Amino acid sequence: MRESLRVSELTHAYGNRTVLDRVSFSVEEGEFFIVIGPNGSGKTTLVKAVSGALKPKGGGVEILGRSLGDYSHRALSRIVALVPQTVPADIPFTVEEVVLMGRSPHLGLLELEKRTDQEIALQAMQFTRVEHLARRRLDELSQGERQRVLIARAVCQQPRIILLDEPTASLDLAHQLLIMDLMEDLRHGERVSVVMVSHDLNLACLYADRLLLMKGGQVMSVGTPDEVVEFHMLEKTYGCVLLVDRNPLKDVPRVTLVPKRLTRVL
Amino acid sequence: MEAETTADHPRPLMRRIMGVSLVMALLLAVAAFLGLAAGSSGFAVGQVAAILWDQGGVDPIMADIIWRLSLPRVLLASLVGAALSLGGLVFQALLRNPLAEPYILGISGGAAVGAIAGILLGFARFPGVSLLAFAGSMATLLLVLVISSTGKAMRKDGLILAGVMVNAFCSSVIMFLVSVTQDSRLYNILFWLMGDLSMADAGQTFILGWAMIPCFAGIMVLARPMNLLLMGEEMAANMGVNVQAVSVTLLVVTSFMVSAAVCHSGLLGFVGLVMPHLLRLGFGPDHRLLVPASLLGGGAYLILCDLLARSLPTQGEMPVGVITAMIGAPLFIFLLQRSRR
Numbered sequence: 001m002r003e004s005l006r007v008s009e010l011t012h013a014y015g016n017r018t019v020l021d022r023v024s025f026s027v028e029e030g031e032f033f034i035v036i037g038p039n040g041s042g043k044t045t046l047v048k049a050v051s052g053a054l055k056p057k058g059g060g061v062e063i064l065g066r067s068l069g070d071y072s073h074r075a076l077s078r079i080v081a082l083v084p085q086t087v088p089a090d091i092p093f094t095v096e097e098v099v100l101m102g103r104s105p106h107l108g109l110l111e112l113e114k115r116t117d118q119e120i121a122l123q124a125m126q127f128t129r130v131e132h133l134a135r136r137r138l139d140e141l142s143q144g145e146r147q148r149v150l151i152a153r154a155v156c157q158q159p160r161i162i163l164l165d166e167p168t169a170s171l172d173l174a175h176q177l178l179i180m181d182l183m184e185d186l187r188h189g190e191r192v193s194v195v196m197v198s199h200d201l202n203l204a205c206l207y208a209d210r211l212l213l214m215k216g217g218q219v220m221s222v223g224t225p226d227e228v229v230e231f232h233m234l235e236k237t238y239g240c241v242l243l244v245d246r247n248p249l250k251d252v253p254r255v256t257l258v259p260k261r262l263t264r265v266l
Numbered sequence: 267m268e269a270e271t272t273a274d275h276p277r278p279l280m281r282r283i284m285g286v287s288l289v290m291a292l293l294l295a296v297a298a299f300l301g302l303a304a305g306s307s308g309f310a311v312g313q314v315a316a317i318l319w320d321q322g323g324v325d326p327i328m329a330d331i332i333w334r335l336s337l338p339r340v341l342l343a344s345l346v347g348a349a350l351s352l353g354g355l356v357f358q359a360l361l362r363n364p365l366a367e368p369y370i371l372g373i374s375g376g377a378a379v380g381a382i383a384g385i386l387l388g389f390a391r392f393p394g395v396s397l398l399a400f401a402g403s404m405a406t407l408l409l410v411l412v413i414s415s416t417g418k419a420m421r422k423d424g425l426i427l428a429g430v431m432v433n434a435f436c437s438s439v440i441m442f443l444v445s446v447t448q449d450s451r452l453y454n455i456l457f458w459l460m461g462d463l464s465m466a467d468a469g470q471t472f473i474l475g476w477a478m479i480p481c482f483a484g485i486m487v488l489a490r491p492m493n494l495l496l497m498g499e500e501m502a503a504n505m506g507v508n509v510q511a512v513s514v515t516l517l518v519v520t521s522f523m524v525s526a527a528v529c530h531s532g533l534l535g536f537v538g539l540v541m542p543h544l545l546r547l548g549f550g551p552d553h554r555l556l557v558p559a560s561l562l563g564g565g566a567y568l569i570l571c572d573l574l575a576r577s578l579p580t581q582g583e584m585p586v587g588v589i590t591a592m593i594g595a596p597l598f599i600f601l602l603q604r605s606r607r
Contacts, residue, residue, distance in 0.1 A: 053503050074506035082504040088362065091497060092551035101494060105506040109487060112279045112554070157505070 002029040004064055004161050004193040005050065011058035012045055012217075019045045020056065021217040029160070030191040032183065034204040036228075037214035038238050043197040044085060046214070047165045050195070051082045064160065077105035081159035083150050085166050085197075089139065095149050096134040099125055102156030124156035125149075128182055144175035151182060162186065164196040168203070176200070180207050205229055205252040213237055229253040279554065286555050290562035294344065297566040301340040301573050302332055339466040342530055343572045343586075344565030345474055346463070347537060349527040350374075351564025352485055354538020355556055356520045359492045360513060363425055364601050367538035368403075368524040371429035374533050375436025376406025377525035378458050382443050385451050392473060396529055403525040406432050407517060426602075437533070461534035461587030463572050474530055481523040482561055488516055489553040496551070534568070534587050536594020541567050543597065 005027040012020040019042045027033045035043050048054035050061055052068055061068040063079055071079075081102070091098065102124065103117040113121075125131040128148040133141065138149060147167055154162055164183070168176040180203055183194045198204050204211055205225040213220040213228050215237045221228045231244045234255070241263050247254040258265075303314040317329045350368055357366035368374045380402025384395035413428040437459060444455045456462065491512045494502040499509050527534075541563045542556065549555045571589040578584055 048500075051500075051504055053500055073503070073508050077504055077506035080504070082501065084498070084500045084504075086498075087501060088496070088498045090362070092546075093493070093496070094550075097550075097552065098497070101497065101505060104490060104494060107490075109490075112283075 003027070004029045004031075005195065006062040007046075007050065007059070008062070009059035010046070010049060010056050010061065012049060012054065012056040019217045020049065022059065023214070023217070023219050025212055025219065025222050027161070027193050027195055029193055030187045031209045032187050032194045032207055033196070033210055033212065034208040035195070035197045035212045035214060036199070036201060036204055037220070040216075041214040042217040043214055044165055047082070047163050047195075047197055051080055051163055052076050053082075074105050077157065079159055080161045080163060081154035081157040083147075083154050083162070083164040083167055085169075087150065091138045094135055094137055095125070095130055095141070096121065098138055098149055099130075099152045099156050102153040105157060120158065121156050124152040127155055127185075128152040129178075144171050147171060147175070147179065151179065155186065159192060161193045161195060164194070166197050166199065168198065168200065176203065183207070201229060201255040202247070205247065205254065206250060225252045229255060279552075283555055283558065286549055287558045287562065290559050290566070294562045294566040294569075297569040297573075298340050298344065301343065301569040302336045304573055304577055334468065338468040338471045339463055339572070340569055341475065342466040342471045343463050343569045345471065345478055346527040346531045346534065347564040347566070347568025348482070348561045349478060349523045349564075350534060350537035351541040351560040351567065352482065352557065353520050353524045355542040355553070355560045356485060356492070356516050357538070358542060359496060359553065360516055361425060362496070364543070364605050365426050365539075365598065367536060368520075369433065369533060369535040369538070370426060370598070371410055372406045372432030372436060373403045373410075373521060373524055374528050375433045375440070377403035377528040378533055379436050379439050379443075380525065381529045382440060382452060382458065386443065386447060386449060391470065391529070396526060399525040399529050400522050403521040403528070404518070406436065407521055456585055458532045459587075460585035461532040461590065462585040463531055464583055466530075470530060474526055477526050478523060481519050484519050485516065486557050488512055489557045492516070492553040493551075532585075532587065535591045536598060537564065537568060537590050539594050539597055539601070543601065
């Protein structure tokens with residue numbers, strides 16, 4: 001298996017507050033890698049550092065065996081695509097125009113999109129099932145439709161690594177599932193490495209090859225769902241009582257939140 | 267009818283750009299011709315056409331007036347209109363604010379103060395006065411950005427409010443300087459505060475034209491990055507845009523362009539609002555279309571405003587800024603209402 005992403009001893013701070021503390025891990029080609037952890041654990045900062053949006057104070061990121069610093073903006077954007085947590089609310093473009101923007105890294109400065117670019121954009125829209133929305137403006141769409149358009153844009157970029165920062169937050173169940181399944185297809189079909197930040201431990205266990213559990217900018221644990229999602233580790237990381245048993249659907253851990261009133265049942 | 271033909275086969279962008287540019291170029295040509303034909307001296311259209319196409323049998327005095335007086339004025343109007351419209355387009359995209367415009371942001375005012383200071387110090391128009399005007403516009407731009415940025419996000423209303431205040435301050439400085447010095451080189455207060463194109467001079471206008479061309483070209487090249495910036499900085503960066511470099515380049519080039527225009531025209535308000543918004547309504551938000559269209563359309567717009575100012579019956583001449591403000595200010599109020607919703 002070829003390694004597509006290697007993060008070593010990555011460290012960053014906003015002022016005095018350390019948000020990433022010697023974070024190290026690596027992701028292989030076609031791997032589904034999910035980053036979990038409580039709020040403020042440094043997950044979003046990690047995504048920013050890997051996408052090149054943020055220059056870390058220390059440590060390094062290697063993309064396809066080359067240091068991140070060696071890539072130009074454009075060269076990096078042909079390999080890493082990002083689906084950010086938030087986008088401006090007032091984007092005036094249509095769905096088609098937004099998805100087609102994903103071709104920008106592949107075009108010269110004055111080059112216009114060619115027929116092939118339009119075909120790639122169409123395929124990306126079909127893949128995330130938004131082709132029927134092509135002529136609609138992005139700001140008219142529902143949350144779930146918007147998210148699918150932004151994923152289509154990232155797919156249109158034809159990256160080797162796709163980064164998603166909480167793509168399923170604030171989506172209904174069907175949309176959560178759809179987006180996870182799309183990522184599953186993408187990594188099997190195109191051998192794209194999927195690196196996703198998520199809060200949903202159960203979905204993470206069902207889809208991920210490996211998990212990275214973070215707290216306070218540090219790596220608590222990294223490994224398969226069985227290795228990471230373990231009662232003591234979760235209790236220590238999240239500071240609340242959780243029930244961990246087996247998922248009847250697939251032999252992976254299953255996590256249940258335990259309300260205070262029910263803790264005595266345990 | 268266009269929607270039907272484009273539903274399955276999107277019309278290639280290149281053809282759309284060419285089509286839109288051609289239409290706007292025609293509009294500019296018509297406006298320029300009317301600008302040459304009409305005006306205070308009231309020429310007949312046929313005679314002007316004969317002069318322009320150099321057919322014999324025309325009155326040499328009339329030909330002289332057209333070539334020496336009308337042409338520089340029309341040329342100046344088109345250059346200033348293009349610069350201010352393009353300036354509005356760039357600021358609206360970069361600051362994500364539909365109300366942004368060189369005059370409202372106070373950048374024109376800063377440039378005028380710089381230009382007047384340069385004239386009073388006895389500098390040559392080029393490069394001394396122009397450089398001071400450029401410095402003035404950059405200084406006000408930075409001032410407005412600093413005032414309105416509250417830590418992280420730039421608030422929309424804050425930006426406009428800061429701009430309007432800086433603009434008011436610059437206007438009072440202009441009035442003060444012109445009043446206390448009574449320097450004949452300064453023309454008059456009305457020229458600076460209301461904008462006026464009647465001082466057009468062929469030589470100066472040509473220099474202005476040469477200075478504008480690289481600015482226009484630079485903004486044209488950055489049209490796609492401008493689109494991507496509308497997606498938010500994070501996503502623009504992820505699509506290969508060097509956000510900082512592109513933003514700084516656009517701000518500097520635009521300020522330079524606006525300050526050069528202001529040196530020749532005084533303060534023309536709201537020109538940067540009208541064309542960009544009209545064109546967005548007609549052609550959508552893609553800057554690869556909007557940049558050439560604003561360039562050509564902005565030129566046509568100011569020529570027509572100047573034409574209107576010249577043809578209305580007045581005591582003496584009406585400054586063109588009266589017309590641009592009368593059209594632009596209501597539009598500003600309309601856009602303000604809409605952006606609050």
